[in-house]
Amino acid sequence: MSRSFEAFSQLYLMLICFEKALVIVCGHKTFIGAAIADFLISSEPWDIKFVSTYNDRQPTRIQDNTIHDTESSTTRTKTRATMAAAVQNNLGRTDWAEDDEPDLATAMPAPQTSKNKDGSETIVTFFINEEGKKVKRTQRIRRTVIKKKENPRVAERRAWSKIGPEAGKPPGPRSETTTLGENIVFRPTMGYKSGQAQETTPQEDKKADALKKMQIKCRICSGDHFTTKCPFKDTMAPEGEAAGPPADLEDGVAGDTAGQLGTGGGGYVPPHLRKGGAGAGERMGGKYERDDLATLRVTNVSEIAEEQDLRGIFERYGRVTRVFLAKDRETGRAKGFAFVSFGDRTDAANACEMADGFGLHHLILKVEFAKKST
Template identity: 70%
Template sequence: MSGTHGRTDWAEDDDDLTLDLPQTQIIKNKDGTETIISYKIRDDGKRVKTTQRIKRTVIKRTVNPRVAERKTWSKFGAEKGKPVGPQSDTTSVGENIVFSPRPGWKASTEDKSEVEKKKANLKDAKIKCRICSGDHWTTKCPFKDTMAPEGEAGAAELADDVPEVAGALGGGGSSYVPPHLRNRGAGTGEKMGGKYERDDLATLRVTNVSEFAEENDLRDMFSRFGHVTRVFLAKDRDTGRAKGFAFVSFADRTDAAKACEKMDGYGFGHLILRVEFAKKAT
């Protein structure tokens, strides 16, 4: 600090320090380029040596004399006294924009590349059966009717068993039953949502739904199998478009099972639906 000089203006410190720095050197190279070596002090107090190698090209442009004259005007107003050239506080350069006009331009063509990328990703992805892990779609699996999908083996049966197991408090292998599973059959749990519990047993989770789908489309498709009590299609709050999944509740579980079997792998829109029983949100 230069406080020893009796100065109080801290802003002048910088000037002091720059005096210690070597002068900026400009070296003319043989190939017509210039090397500029400049020194400065960074904000953290470290000295930085910058070496730039530049080539000067003079581009001559013929302009209207009026334009040339205006270029020499001195700045005024808020810009008064500022040096020639764009100031960084008011002028900056944006990112490059590719603009190539073409006939029949449509808003969708802009996003085409992204769609294509996704398609390519899909192509690379291996097809794997969820039942036998074979090289085919689950719907085409020869064991479709005899085996349950991997990882969710007997999910349906399990769901049926749960109330009995939970009801027998203290029975079975483990003596502890978490509170939310106790007395499940009686339906007097302290679950959020109160006594009105949705019957998830007959609810199907439908995924890979086209984003242009409407609830009514789904209702029409699924009501073929029985009475549909509820259709919920998740939508984007901003765009109002479907998010790609939905829940369909049936009045009867057997209808739901039938629908699940038939509609899994059904082509809707440009996508193949995946239908499975909804899992309980525990």
């Protein structure tokens, strides 16, 4: 304890001299005391110096009973008063903590200080630790001086001894009465809407997103509203049917087109009959126009297989248009079967013949033509 005190006190002394802010010539305790009192009394705000040090940790073992020890420490002094007190400790050697210092300490080599190129300093000290071993401590210290102005009254109040239930308690906040809350991001914004962001729950967010993504298109005017809400729904027929004449004019023809329910007027038109009934309509299964004739079903696929593996195997027989490997939704591993579509049926037939019995990973693939889906 006293060791570290000494080390820091040296720092402060040097610092003070360097800064030329305050030079204390001192020999006796009482004198220093008076100097401190002087500063406390002065009403001018004074500079407070923070000294922070850091050490590089480089533990290396040297001799049998000599441990090379590094300590990491950071100190900050808050007021000049404490700095002065530290100075006094060093020079006066009257502090109680120095008294019980074992004599061995004085037998140690004196601390060595050397300056490094990057502006930091290396201090090597020797001392005896609690186990009676000789310890060499190498500290690399970079000194940063942070100047901060503080109102003398505030500094004085900070030095007050605590009262009431806190009387006699050590300085610093106690966990019973003081805790740190969660970090709050507070950023003033122009046009802050009450109840944005923090008021919506994740579910509400999702719903809103889904609504945003859903594209609503009116079939009559292609506006972004539902067809039933279209302002033109009474005057215009849905797009694509608009070419057809109004129903009341087509009375005579209606009989001929009895099969096409509701082509005229506002009646319901099944999707596959829309657009003049020409289009085949959409099919389930998305955009793939699956040509089952050129699709192979591959079974006994190992669990760890990927679509790339299958594509690699089958591409050598022709242009592969699609590889579908069934995967477990939860584990993400292959279920054991796959479909491979070829651009050309002859390629598919060739692949079916050649790839059947092919070894992928530790399993033998079984390849056959996919059955026509019903």
